[in-house]
Structures are given as structure tokens and as C-alpha cells.
Amino acid sequence: MSNLEISYSECQRNLVVKLAGAADMSQANLLRNQLETLVMGGKRNLILDLEDLEFICSLGLGAMIHLHTLCRKLGGNLGILNPQPQVRKVFKTTCLDQLFLIGNNQEELERKKQDRQGESL
Amino acid sequence: MPRNSFEKIEIVSVFPQAKQVEDLIIEQAEKLGYSEEDIFALRLSLEEALTNAIRHGNGQDPQKKVKIRYRAQPEEVEIYIADEGKGFDPSLVPDPTREDKLECPSGRGIMLMRAYMDLLEYNVRGNEVHLVKQRLS
Numbered sequence A: 001m002s003n004l005e006i007s008y009s010e011c012q013r014n015l016v017v018k019l020a021g022a023a024d025m026s027q028a029n030l031l032r033n034q035l036e037t038l039v040m041g042g043k044r045n046l047i048l049d050l051e052d053l054e055f056i057c058s059l060g061l062g063a064m065i066h067l068h069t070l071c072r073k074l075g076g077n078l079g080i081l082n083p084q085p086q087v088r089k090v091f092k093t094t095c096l097d098q099l100f101l102i103g104n105n106q107e108e109l110e111r112k113k114q115d116r117q118g119e120s121l
Numbered sequence B: 001m002p003r004n005s006f007e008k009i010e011i012v013s014v015f016p017q018a019k020q021v022e023d024l025i026i027e028q029a030e031k032l033g034y035s036e037e038d039i040f041a042l043r044l045s046l047e048e049a050l051t052n053a054i055r056h057g058n059g060q061d062p063q064k065k066v067k068i069r070y071r072a073q074p075e076e077v078e079i080y081i082a083d084e085g086k087g088f089d090p091s092l093v094p095d096p097t098r099e100d101k102l103e104c105p106s107g108r109g110i111m112l113m114r115a116y117m118d119l120l121e122y123n124v125r126g127n128e129v130h131l132v133k134q135r136l137s
Helices: A028-040 A058-073 A085-093 A106-120 B015-031 B036-057 B109-116
Strands: A005-011 A014-023 A045-056 A077-081 A101-103 B007-012 B065-072 B076-082 B119-122 B128-134
Touching: A005 A028, A014 A028, A014 A058, A028 A045, A028 A058, A045 A058, A045 A085, A045 B036, A058 A077, A058 B036, A077 A106, A085 B036, A085 B109, A101 A106, B007 B015, B015 B036, B015 B065, B015 B076, B036 B065, B036 B076, B036 B109, B036 B128, B109 B119, B109 B128
Parallel strands: A014 A045, A045 A077, A077 A101
Antiparallel strands: A005 A014, B007 B065, B065 B076, B076 B128, B119 B128
């Protein structure tokens, strides 16, 4: 299984972070540190595109939770786009599908974001 | 059919060596024709058990060892992973799916192993985990 590859693109006011490979024990810190630097630098609206992420363990989940909390604290948010079935099952097993906004495309993600904002008003 | 004997490996408490062990066991399961779903479950549980042994058991002290015994057979893969820590009581680990625990960035390893393995048990001291994954089909 390949190492974690991270690439970036901007879409409206979101930074889309494409993850490919494995968010495993040897790569979770890389994910956490690289993205934390970006969030602290002002990119507080993140979308993690997981279409090419083949594997995630609890350390990878922990990195995503940390980033989610940090984005929220700074007034932004973190969304998750298009996880593969096995990765989606990990989110469901850990009930993190209740914490993260998860969508199959950016429109669905945006809709869920607005719904959640409405609920918290 | 006679059962294979266990392979034994000892590593120091660093992640790159743990990854090598993980890759070795996964490679054997792949050769035995385990499904993608089984392979994902095995990889995930090995990650969690080895991470726990290195981080929590041995405190990432590179002087301390992790001992692995495993047996990959056509019908099941069986793994023991032991660290040099003082052990712990797994029943005291809080349920990470509780609403008040969802934002906690750690504490999901045991529940993931329990969800993805057919057997998860600890020795009395709590420094050795025993995992069994049976072939799905």
C-alpha cells in the first residue's frame, strides 16, 4: 500500500485537500502537521477529498478529528468528500459519520453544512 | 488438516518496523486468497494492536521490544502481540462512540479491533492481545 500523498486545490472559499494512499500509523502525523499549518495560516474551511484514500486507522481518524476541532474553533469547518466504501465503513463503525459532514459531492456537502448550521441556530 | 506452527518476530518500538511486520502478515493472507474486506480488517487490526503496543505499552521507548506470534492458514489468521508495559484493563477504556467522546482524537483502537476481528482477547496482565480473523467466505 502506498504512502500518503497530499495535494491541494482551491474551490470557492474552501481548500480542497486530496488524500491518496494510506492514512496509517506512519503517515498520520504528516497529515495532522501539514494541515494544521494551513489552518493556522488562515485556511479554516477544509474539504478532505478521500476518493483515493485506500486505508485509514485510528491515528488517521485522530488527525482528522483534531483538524475538525481546530477549524470549528477558528470559525470554519471541515467536510469529507467521497470516501471509499471501506473507509466510509470505518467512519460508520466509530460513529464519526455523526461528527463529520460527509458527502458524495461538494453540493451535497454544502447542503449538509447549511442544514447543520440551521440546527445549531 | 495439521495446523502450521506460529512464526515469531521481535521488533523494537518504532513504527517502520511495525509496518514491515504488518506487510509480511498481509502478504501471506493475500497469498492465501483472503478477500479485500478481510485484508482491510486484518491490516486495520494489526495497525491498532501494534500502535497500542508501541505507544501505550512501551511508551515509544525504542529499547523496549514488541513480540509478535502469528499463524496464517487458509481458514483463519491468528496473531498474538505482546509489549513490555505493565498492562491495562481493557474493560476500563470508555466507549469512544459515546456522544461526549466523539470529539476525542484517541481511544478507538480496541473498538475497531473488536468490530473487525472474530476474536479479540487480552491476557490477564493486559500486555498481550490475541486476534483471530476467520475467512469471510
